[in-house]
Amino acid sequence: MYISQLSQLKPSFRTLFNQAELLLNSGKKINVEITEKKQKRSNEQNAYYWLFNGELADFLNDAGCSYGKWAIPYTGELIHEINKKLFGVKTTTKMSVSEFCEYMNKLILFWQERTNGNFCISELPANYLERKGYQIL
Numbered sequence: 001m002y003i004s005q006l007s008q009l010k011p012s013f014r015t016l017f018n019q020a021e022l023l024l025n026s027g028k029k030i031n032v033e034i035t036e037k038k039q040k041r042s043n044e045q046n047a048y049y050w051l052f053n054g055e056l057a058d059f060l061n062d063a064g065c066s067y068g069k070w071a072i073p074y075t076g077e078l079i080h081e082i083n084k085k086l087f088g089v090k091t092t093t094k095m096s097v098s099e100f101c102e103y104m105n106k107l108i109l110f111w112q113e114r115t116n117g118n119f120c121i122s123e124l125p126a127n128y129l130e131r132k133g134y135q136i137l
């Protein structure tokens with residue numbers, strides 16, 4: 001249950017207490033956990049990540065680059081695999097919005113350095129997410 005204001009605390013706990021009491025009375029065991037709500041990676045973050053991968057793949061292909069011994073054209077999926085190996089990040093799913101922006105800034109800087117400043121993403125991650133209604137904390 002998500003609680004964002006102190007005024008929601010007592011009514012929410014009453015509801016949870018009633019649910020817990022019913023479960024315990026019916027012989028079931030319950031698990032109760034309270035954690036801080038953190039804003040996680042969103043669909044917009046995922047969309048931005050794949051926009052980045054696609055734009056980078058297009059840039060590299062347009063520049064006449066190819067990958068590996070068999071000169072494979074770059075794709076967003078290939079860039080994703082390269083990013084995972086280079087940065088040791090298997091998923092961005094559990095990143096907060098600010099962690100995601102930091103990660104994307106690292107990727108952007110890395111690829112700009114590798115292309116001697118020629119690759120420029122169409123929009124920076126913080127601008128993109130703020131335009132989509134997210135706050136960068």
